[in-house]
Amino acid sequence: MTELSEFLRSRRARLRPEDVGLTPFGGRRRVPGLRREELAQVAGVSVAYYTRLEQGRGQNVSTSVLDAIADALRLDTAERHHLHKLARPENRPRRPADRPQRVRPAVRHLLDSMENVPAHVLGRRLDILAWNRMNTALLGDFGALPPQRRNMAWMVFLDPATRELYADWDGKAADIVALLRSHAGCYPDDPALASLIGELSMKSPEFRKLWAAHDVRDKCFGIKELRHPVVGPLTLACETLVLPVDQDQRVVTYHAEPGSASAESLRLLASWTLEAAGGGGTAAPAEGRDAVAGER
Template identity: 75%
Template sequence: MDQRTELSEFLRSRRARLQPEEVGLTPYGGRRRVPGLRREELAQLAGVSVAYYTRLEQGRGQNVSTGVLEAIADALRLTRAERDHLTRLVHPCVTKTRRPARPQRVRPSVQHLIDTMDNTPAYVIGRRLDIIAWNRLACALLGDFDAMPAGRRNMAWQIFLEPATRELYTEWDRKAEDVVAFLRLDAGRCPDDPKLAALVGELSVKSPEFRSLWATHNVQDKGFGVKELHHPVVGPLTLSYETLVLPADQNQQLITYHAEPGSPSAESLRILASWAMESTGAGMPATRPGA
């Protein structure tokens, strides 16, 4: 992915979110041809010259100082994830030697850990949202990862190109936005990843929804929250999720789901765990729950 283009489009998309009135400015004279702040208004807020900011937005800001970058981030009201993304776009990491990417694997102890979570769906995602480890209950809840071809064992691919996923997530639109925002963040971290470029290309060609969301340039990291699911075996589920970064590899994150104790969802999750236990002996069903 071209860093100059990414930087230019990201800054323009952040300007488009803000109106002069929102940031205490009197609207700059004349009819507005594009939404949001003009370059002149953004430069005024950040305390830099219009020419300086214009060069940055054109992707020519390699020598911009940390202080100026922070001032622009403040003016654009960027989140922490967006600030980090902007910094990586302006000052990308340089790889000295291009080596073939090694397969992503979790430490054996991590796999053992999630295997012991009999009543907790748990899985690990790596670069580009590849699903690289999971336990039995995660398969029962989200899909039989063991049976998937390696190329489809990816959360973004599943969300946009697996029909069962749209039925699984009650708020599919919100889930799709979150997935694209995280994938865009990952693209900023490793812009030269050919597998990521291939994934984005495939999703852009096959999914109009992905193509539209990718063009927004929204970025965010994974965190915690609540998901509403509708599972084909146990029905509605309200589950909280937590995301934990694994200490040995900052590109690997452990995601767990749990239900409020004593809730109908907790009972449904218990039933699903029993179903998963029974299904393991005979193999997971041909029609899997989702992904």
Template identity: 75%
Template sequence: MDQRTELSEFLRSRRARLTPEDVGVLPHGGRRRVPGLRREELAQLAGVSVAYYTRLEQGRGQNVSASVLGAIADALRLTVPERAHLTDLAQPAGRARKAPGRPQHLRPAVQQLIDTMDNVPAYVLGQRMDIIGWNRMACALLGDFAAVPEAQRNMVWQIFLAPATRELYVEWERKAADLVACLRLAAGRHPDDPRLTALVGELSVKSEEFRTLWAAHDVRDKCFGIKELRHPLVGSLTLACESLVLPADAGQQLITYHAEPGSPSAESLRLLASWTLDTPAQTERPVRPGP
């Protein structure tokens, strides 16, 4: 992915979200032809020259200091993930270079850990949102990952291109937007990853909804939240989702779902666990040594 283009489009998209009234600056005169702050207004707010900011937004800035990026991030009111994304795009030389496109694998110890979670659906995502590990309950709740071709074993691919996964999430639009925002963040961190580029290309070709969300340039980290699911066997479920970073495994996150104790959803999970105890296909996983 071209970092200069990505930086230019990201800055323009964040500037378009704000108005002079939002940030307390006097609007420049004349008819406003585009939404949001003008470059002149943003430069004034960040304390840099208009020419300097224009070069940066056009992807022509070089050796941008952390203090200048911080001032621009403050002016644009960026969130913590957005600030990290801006740094990735504007200071690629400061990012550790890694072999592009290397497949990620799950450490056996992590697989053993999630296998002990008898009643908790758990799976692990890699840096491209690939599903690289899972337990029996994750398959019971979300579908048999082992039966999915490896090229499609990706959460973003599943949410946009697999009808069964799409039907599972009651608030599909929110789930889809969150995943695309996470993928955007990963793309800024790993611009030379051909697998990630290929994934974005395939989704862009096959899904207009993905193209629209991708063009918004929103970025977010996965964190936590409540998910409403529509399961074909046990019906409606209200589950809490947690996302835990695995510090020893770069770019990997452990995702878990759990129900409030004593709730109807907890009983539904218990039933689901009992019905799928002897499903061998859901226990066949490609576990390899870690990278």
């Protein structure tokens, strides 16, 4: 079964006939959610056409038809974009999935200049490509991990310290899987991504369950509750900035509300970090903090 088939079936399963203005018919329903004929009716397409699409045989499907199906399924922006990527492969990024990712020197300098703001760069597959000193103080020492383990999905599901760090681990895990699913829609033939998903599926029952849900999100901001081993509870705003030159790279930052207890904790963490580094105001050399990701 194709990724498109599984995604459409999972979205149909979320809806009931009454959710889309239909009266249930046909007695006892064997499967949850909308039937194919009900979705086709709401979307204004023939049952045969929708069935071919869900089975992966809908060649040259138009944008208008995909939008009608997305409307019928009540898809949000991220899900709608994912549907278009799956149904129209020609619109996927043309960059090769195995192209090594390098962080531009200007971006590394930007991270270094953010002395009081934890920040890191995520690449394809949620690989961690670069980070600053405050990020190490807040989230842990990425540089101590083997390069193939510098991946946010791997850390969230398989690293005990990372699991303990997030107070709402369930929410963090769901966000990570939904974002990884979006990456899979862009690069369905990426062998490194398939290897990562295979490892997580084999070693984490939570990942298997979340992956099977086919949820897609592209969360760019939010509030994170952390349980830091040194400064205790933290409530931080997380902002994600997509780099215009390489949209597979995102700068992720954390900051606290001014005057809050979390802001004071971050200030203390920053001062301790500088003291540990010898009191200087310049971030550590890029060597050991910058990764080139291309193989797993």
